[in-house]
Amino acid sequence: MNKRITIKEIAKVLGVSVSTVSKALHDSYEISTETKKRVQEYAKAQNYKPNSLALSLQNKRTKTIGVLVPNILNTFFARVLNGIECEATKHGYKLITCFTNESYQKEVDTIEMLANGTIDGFLACLSQETLKMEKFDHFQELEGQDIPLVLYDRVSSKINCDKVVIDNVKSAYKATKYLMNLNCKNIAFISTIHGLNVGKFRAKGYKKVLKKYNQNFSKKNMVKLESKENLRKNIEKLLKDDTIDGIFTVDETSAATAIQVLNELGRKVPEDVSLIGFTNGILSKHISPPLTTVNQFGEKIGENATRMLIERLENKGEAAPYSVNLIRTEIIERKSTRRYVVKA
């Protein structure tokens, strides 16, 4: 098999014009059956493939989506990306992925690099840094450039676009309430993502339940970190209080670390302490005991975001108003919580 062959070359070899070749390859009615056959056979024999750049240049669409992911090592995002890939493939779209590693600058650079005809639209989850700095110009400018954007999971009201999110407050509320229904009397809270809006929302849901049901609420019971640094130390400190009989962790690392510490302290899960987590990544299923957790349906988030984007790409012209797609969550019961107890 030789190198890439072009229409022009086929034309020359067969002694016809390029337009004839083009039409023949598209099976146009204008071309004689015989010529078509000749062209098609030769093209096949030479393993001809139309140059996609030339096509894209002409159509002004690349069938490619730019995807920004904060951190691919986080299994939640891996699941979302998996969902995105699945849906994109289904519609014949390619993915250019970029892992921002929570960096604002990487976001800016990536958008700069791709918003020049390389991609048709963006799928993005805001980085921690961006959220912290509240600088969204790079995303806001996309609207003027007529490049559709769909934000997923971590979003901002400052950016006008379609969004796919879960209800963090409500989900955290349900998780905490779940522990309460198990007769937990002293429920702690652990988070390493308090720097994120989603983290704050989850804290809000937690507090809301305690307040509503008049459970004793103490600042001491909340570990609110913005990174994984010092997580273990903080947990060890928290667990000095041995009346804690329930823990709501807002991210997987917190859950796994809490279980490690509890094991080391000889406190039994779930007999002494019930634990409920959030996200349902790979860890949840595999730590021991396996973790009862709030499932976020990562793949679903990815699929829906992709569908929204493609819809907009293929229905240019009739600009529909932006919408927010709320994905439900569910609690997956595993072995880190006691059996369900109906409250007296």
Next chain:
Amino acid sequence: MNKRITIKEIAKVLGVSVSTVSKALHDSYEISTETKKRVQEYAKAQNYKPNSLALSLQNKRTKTIGVLVPNILNTFFARVLNGIECEATKHGYKLITCFTNESYQKEVDTIEMLANGTIDGFLACLSQETLKMEKFDHFQELEGQDIPLVLYDRVSSKINCDKVVIDNVKSAYKATKYLMNLNCKNIAFISTIHGLNVGKFRAKGYKKVLKKYNQNFSKKNMVKLESKENLRKNIEKLLKDDTIDGIFTVDETSAATAIQVLNELGRKVPEDVSLIGFTNGILSKHISPPLTTVNQFGEKIGENATRMLIERLENKGEAAPYSVNLIRTEIIERKSTRRYVVKA
């Protein structure tokens, strides 16, 4: 901000020719300072960005790499991909990623979709199915089409290209020997990837040690699965033998599941049983006790593969012979193994 503006439009507005604009934007010495200034300022004001498709069409290179990943939910591959992304970005390359989900057909389709000018080269890890069927034509054909390919982790001698791998036999040998040095007398083996060549190599390393040191070797001590199905059941069966005092697991899921089962059986890790794993993904650090394991340096594998590919892309012409890049492994000691004991 308005829509995308082209050189042609700039030329029209400023009353000059397109080539003048092009040269001015490139700061050519041919153009008068004044004209350059006018053009550059106007371009900036209009947020002009050169259309990357047009450029690529001209240069015949897209600065884009196609990446095939068997399964992004596997943290080992996530780490590799992270390394790839990092290195690619450093050199100004974009990534089109595709998750094959271990499917042969998905590989074929992706290559078909991208090998038409969309990408400059491929980075790929063979899918389980492909390896099983031993059908490599889709990769082999790339050589004829002059599209460079670098295979990482799961490779085949039937494919002529650069490769980045670890020494699986040797690494498994070292891991097993490590247990032996801890005075383990009855070492079991668990794998859910025996369908893969890498899985078989690891089994080979395990057997090699036992043989060399005359430890009793029994088929019964080996759980050799090709998927995660029935993993737990097999482990439960294996552990009926309570003389087992060491386990070498070849993938993370096996390790996590083994620990869960051991916990349930009340057998203590590492006091009763020492466990060593492979891969050092997210699970290893977070299960309890944290797992002693063979670290594969996933990021490194990704980085090196990317560097090899880019090197080849940028030095077309002088075709260097293909090479194999062997990445070292190391044992990370955590708490699933007893303290090191010098053998008598």
Next chain:
DNA sequence: ATGAAAGCGCTAACAA
């Protein structure tokens, strides 16, 4: 039924 020519956005050789 076939071909010539323009154009997608840009660069570069050549002309003026």
Next chain:
DNA sequence: TTGTTAGCGCTTTCAT
């Protein structure tokens, strides 16, 4: 210093 032209690979309109 600036402009004209051809060409990257392809499609499409408009001749012929």
